[in-house]
Amino acid sequence: MVALDGYQAVQEVAVRVDSKAKDRWKTTAGGGMLAKAAGGPITGFRAGYMDRTTFTGALVIDDPLKPDDAFSPTKRKTVNQRATNTFRSRLAHDDVPIIVIMQRLHSDDFVGHLLTGGTGEKWHHLNLPVLIDNSEPYPVEWTHGLPIKHNLPNGPLWREKHDAAEIEVLKADAYTFASQYMQRPVSIEGALFNMEGFKWWKDLPPIEYYSIYADTAQKTGERNDFSVIQLWGKAASGIYLIDQVRGKWEAPELEKTAKAFWEKHKALTPRGFKVEDKASGTGLIQSLRRNQQIPVIGIPRDKDKYTRGLDAAPWIATGMVHLPENHECKVALRAELQMFDGLGTGWDDQVDPLMDAIADMLAGGGGYNLDALL
Numbered sequence: 001m002v003a004l005d006g007y008q009a010v011q012e013v014a015v016r017v018d019s020k021a022k023d024r025w026k027t028t029a030g031g032g033m034l035a036k037a038a039g040g041p042i043t044g045f046r047a048g049y050m051d052r053t054t055f056t057g058a059l060v061i062d063d064p065l066k067p068d069d070a071f072s073p074t075k076r077k078t079v080n081q082r083a084t085n086t087f088r089s090r091l092a093h094d095d096v097p098i099i100v101i102m103q104r105l106h107s108d109d110f111v112g113h114l115l116t117g118g119t120g121e122k123w124h125h126l127n128l129p130v131l132i133d134n135s136e137p138y139p140v141e142w143t144h145g146l147p148i149k150h151n152l153p154n155g156p157l158w159r160e161k162h163d164a165a166e167i168e169v170l171k172a173d174a175y176t177f178a179s180q181y182m183q184r185p186v187s188i189e190g191a192l193f194n195m196e197g198f199k200w201w202k203d204l205p206p207i208e209y210y211s212i213y214a215d216t217a218q219k220t221g222e223r224n225d226f227s228v229i230q231l232w233g234k235a236a237s238g239i240y241l242i243d244q245v246r247g248k249w250e251a252p253e254l255e256k257t258a259k260a261f262w263e264k265h266k267a268l269t270p271r272g273f274k275v276e277d278k279a280s281g282t283g284l285i286q287s288l289r290r291n292q293q294i295p296v297i298g299i300p301r302d303k304d305k306y307t308r309g310l311d312a313a314p315w316i317a318t319g320m321v322h323l324p325e326n327h328e329c330k331v332a333l334r335a336e337l338q339m340f341d342g343l344g345t346g347w348d349d350q351v352d353p354l355m356d357a358i359a360d361m362l363a364g365g366g367g368y369n370l371d372a373l374l
Contacts, residue, residue, distance in 0.1 A: 002027065031057070048096035058097045059090060061110070067180075070105035080113040088119075104183045107339045112185065115142040122146050130157050130181040131167055139184070140332045141347055184335070192309040193337055197317040200325040201240055207233035210242070210270040211361060212261070213299075213353035216254060216281040226349040227254055229261045231270070232357040238320035239361045244329045246350065255287045262294050272297045274356065299356055306342030309351075312358040320362055321354070 001007055002015055013029040026032035034045050048057035064082070069075040087098060100123075102111055114123050125145040132154050138147045156162055162170065171177050179185035211234075216227040231243040245261055262273055273288060275281045277298030288296040303311075315321060324330065333350050340351045 046090050046092045048092040050092050052093060052095055056092070056096070058099050059087060061087065061098065061100045061102075063102045064100075064110045065102070065105055067105055070109060073108075076106065076108055076110075076113075079110050080108070080118055083110070083113065083119050103180045104185045105179055107185045109185065115145040117144040120144075124148055126150065127183050128152075128157055129183045130162055130170070131155070132157055137331055139335055141335060192306075192313050192340060192342055194313070194317045195334075195338055197319055197321070198337070199238070199319055199322040200330075201322045202325045204233065204240060204242070205235045205237060207235050207240070207268075209234050210265070210268045211357065212265065212270045212273045213356045213360075214258065214273065214275045214281070214284070215349055215352035215356075216276065216284055217248065217349065226347070227257075228349045228353055229258060230350075230353045230357065231261075231265050231268075232361060234361045238315075238322055239357055240322040241324055241327075241354070241357075244327065244333075244350070246329065246332070251283055251287075254284060258284060258288060259291065259294070266293075271295075274299050274360070276301060276352065276356070304342070305348065305352075305355075308355045308359070309340065309342040311363060312355045315358050315362045321358060 002013060011029075013027045013031070016026045016028055023035045024033070047059035064079050065076065069079075091098070100111060100114065102109070104111060106112065113119075114121075115125065122144050123146065125142070126148040128150065132150075132152050134152075134154055138145070156164055156167060167181075170181055175185075210231060212229065212231050214227070214229045226246045226248055228244060228246045230241055233240045233242050243261075243265065245257060247257065249257055258273070262270075272295045274297045275285050275288075277285060277300055282298070285296050285298045288294050323333065329350070332347075336347050336350050337354075340348055
């Protein structure tokens with residue numbers, strides 16, 4: 001590549017005649033490159049030099065995960081661990097940039113690991129899907145991504161390669177299109193919910209009654225789950241998610257948020273404020289019970305997430321669960337539902353109260369009688 005006219009027009013350098021191996025060479029200007037396969041030996045080498053006054057090199061990570069390995073939790077974990085165990089130790093100093101180039105393959109692939117805080121660092125993120133849609137917000141679950149504006153117009157990214165008609169053909173393989181083409185991977189090997197079964201409402205039908213469900217996080221760190229409070233309504237056509245708040249709150253702020261949510265909707269006379277009875281949820285139950293005006297109910301947990309997901313899936317598949325088309329939670333909620341497999345992939349804080357609402361309002365309690373707990 002260095003010998004190409006295009007490169008020479010930018011930088012007039014040449015490869016030294018005494019170092020022309022494909023995986024290791026040096027230039028006449030003093031630079032060079034070492035290329036190794038993922039997991040290959042790089043002991044004794046580093047990216048950049050100790051000079052901090054100018055750019056001296058970079059560590060480039062190109063496609064660290066193969067498509068065939070994307071569905072192996074073990075192989076994904078091995079690649080992701082290199083971000084902290086190997087790659088950073090090969091920098092001459094902390095100012096040497098790390099550049100990652102890859103297509104998305106899985107919600108927990110290397111880029112997903114970085115964007116959700118796997119290394120605790122913020123990453124400048126240039127996202128180029130095959131179909132540009134500038135109205136699509138940056139995913140809230142990418143908490144450690146700093147989006148780079150590309151200023152490209154809406155439409156096909158590269159019309160000469162994929163025009164609008166060809167992009168429609170690519171959509172036939174929904175998973176590959178979402179992951180490798182749109183850079184928004186969803187779960188495939190274990191996702192429990194049929195996304196086509198969800199209905200998105202704009203206008204509410206007559207509601208028979210309302211209930212509030214809450215799932216609280218044990219910790220509030222950047223890598224921990226959110227706390228979520230949802231208002232659901234029961235209608236003849238199924239259940240409707242009407243309102244939601246989501247955040248990372250310490251106990252006093254969580255209690256304040258819960259009380260504010262109740263005050264906002266108490267005129268609807270919800271059938272209870274139902275909270276998962278464990279960890280921080282137990283504390284919230286105790287604090288809310290001091291307020292005699294809030295009918296708080298503890299939800300016992302005698303099933304794991306996977307089993308609860310299996311119980312909820314038929315109700316979703318048959319179109320009984322309706323989600324808000326115009327609520328600010330739509331994008332994050334949809335992404336979470338797409339990834340949910342009950343095995344810990346991605347976030348599941350919004351899915352938990354959703355499954356509680358299904359178990360209580362559609363499945364008749366789902367193994368627990370909430371009314372009996374009043």
